[in-house]
Amino acid sequence: MRIEDKDANLSTFCNVSGLCADDQAILARIAPLVFPSLPALTNRFYEELANDQQTSLFIEGKIDALKKTHMAWMQDLFSGDYGEAFLIRQEKIGHVHVAVKIPPVFVAASMSFLRGALPAIIAELVADKNEAAHATSAILRLLDLCQYLIDRSYTQTMMDNLGISPALLNRLMTTK
Numbered sequence: 001m002r003i004e005d006k007d008a009n010l011s012t013f014c015n016v017s018g019l020c021a022d023d024q025a026i027l028a029r030i031a032p033l034v035f036p037s038l039p040a041l042t043n044r045f046y047e048e049l050a051n052d053q054q055t056s057l058f059i060e061g062k063i064d065a066l067k068k069t070h071m072a073w074m075q076d077l078f079s080g081d082y083g084e085a086f087l088i089r090q091e092k093i094g095h096v097h098v099a100v101k102i103p104p105v106f107v108a109a110s111m112s113f114l115r116g117a118l119p120a121i122i123a124e125l126v127a128d129k130n131e132a133a134h135a136t137s138a139i140l141r142l143l144d145l146c147q148y149l150i151d152r153s154y155t156q157t158m159m160d161n162l163g164i165s166p167a168l169l170n171r172l173m174t175t176k
Helices: 008-017 021-051 053-059 063-077 084-099 104-125 129-162 166-174
Strands: none
Touching (some): 008 129, 021 104
């Protein structure tokens, strides 16, 4: 996956992380193996959220709808299609999280949960160990990309609220 468009930061992220067309292909190839495990993973994920004092408040009374959304997102991860529409969907997730005031730490913790859970599922279900290792690396890079795109929504909101430009924010974050 090479992103050569107008978004230099996204291009750099993908180029340095190594997310490539081979990653897209392998995730799509293992999708039929992984899909049957996604409902149980989604249930486990929401059990963790429900058991946490802070996150439980954000999902109370909405778990069924949230599980459906999460399942669709998880299936999207294994679609093998990470073009413009996929990128826009990830950023939209970020905008929704910001709009409903979900703290960024919840996104980071959720991605961490998935980074821990998905490799075990892949290792169990993909018989060829080399393919399993490649698929694991690919899904971890893709989750990192999703988190980067979602996090940008928080950054954009902060810049808008403070009335600062991306260049100024960059200077503020890199100045001693």
